[in-house]
Amino acid sequence: xxxxxxxVIVEEREREFVYRKKCESCGNAEWSTTTRSKPTxxxxxxxxxxxxxxxxxxxxxxxx
Numbered sequence: 001x002x003x004x005x006x007x008v009i010v011e012e013r014e015r016e017f018v019y020r021k022k023c024e025s026c027g028n029a030e031w032s033t034t035t036r037s038k039p040t041x042x043x044x045x046x047x048x049x050x051x052x053x054x055x056x057x058x059x060x061x062x063x064x
Contacts, residue, residue, distance in 0.1 A: 002017045002038055002039070002062060002063065002064065003062075003063050004019070004060065004061055004062040004063055005024070005059075005060065005061045006021060006022060006023075006024055006049075006058055006059065006060035006061065007019040007020065007021060007022060007060055007062065008020045008022045008029055010033055012038075015037060015038060016035055016036060016037050016038060017035070017036060017038055018033050018034070018035050019033065019034055019036075019062075020032070020033055020034070021034070021049050021060060023051035023053065023054060023056055023058065024056075024058055025051065025054055025056040025058070026051060026053055026054040026056065028051055028052070028053040028054065030052075036062075038064060039062060039063070039064030040064050041064050042064060043063075043064045044061055044062065044063055044064070045061070045062040045064075046059060046060065046061055046062075047059070047060040047062075048060060
């Protein structure tokens with residue numbers, strides 16, 4: 001199972017998952033989705049994005 005901060009998991013498959021980036025400041029979630037391979041158990045994937053609505057720049061962490 002995958003979890004994270006700054007994301008909303010849309011779908012989880014055997015080897016990959018689909019998510020949307022979500023601003024922790026204003027709650028805006030991107031319309032587009034991103035598909036990635038699942039991280040290995042116990043690892044952390046890092047990314048960052050800038051919210052198009054409030055311009056808040058934040059880090060995203062995805063936990064395996």
